[in-house]
Amino acid sequence: MAAITEKTARAYSDLVEINETGAKGYQEAAEGVSNPQLKSEFSQLSQQRAQFASELKQHASQYGIQTDQEGTIEGAVADAAAAVHRGWINLKSAITGQDDNAILGEAETGDATALKAYETALSAEGLPQEAKSLIQQQHSQILAAKNKITAMKKISIASTAMPIVKATRIMRVAFFCAPTHQGE
Secondary structure (H helix, E strand, C coil): CCCCCHHHHHHHHHHHHHHHHHHHHHHHHHHHCCCHHHHHHHHHHHHHHHHHHHHHHHHHHHCCCCCCCCCCHHHHHHHHHHHHHHHHHHHHHHHCCCCHHHHHHHHHHHHHHHHHHHHHHHCCCCCCHHHHHHHHHHHHHHHHHHHHHHHHHHHHHHHHHHHHHHHHHHHHHHHHHCCCCCCC
């Protein structure tokens, strides 16, 4: 087995942390949305991210990498950043009255952050091929989830705007078709 570099160990730790954060974030998003389809989707994504974290921990342990960052400065910083992001989702949800569009936007941002972490991990020198394969597979699934969330967000925004568009059209028709009282 090839020697594991510090960058490889750090990549594993970062990906475990980002997936644990994602699992918590998606669970909170599922609790914050009103649409039953979104609740289900977010719950499934929460379970997926928890599974990703578990796979990465198991994989890392095969290489002798300890992914538990408790008690380290890096772990404290990562925990604080994760808490701030989850707090932002909660705050935004509360302010917007649990606006599904806002929560979709935060989920999209979270996945974009996760994708960057995966791309950073994939560029780590000395990453064993087996690790690279697992990380690429998870990256692809996160990218697919992000694309789906982006599409759901666009549909949600369009469906929210549709009544406004219809009302505007009705008002235009009513205005132009209204009888005029000229010459009476």
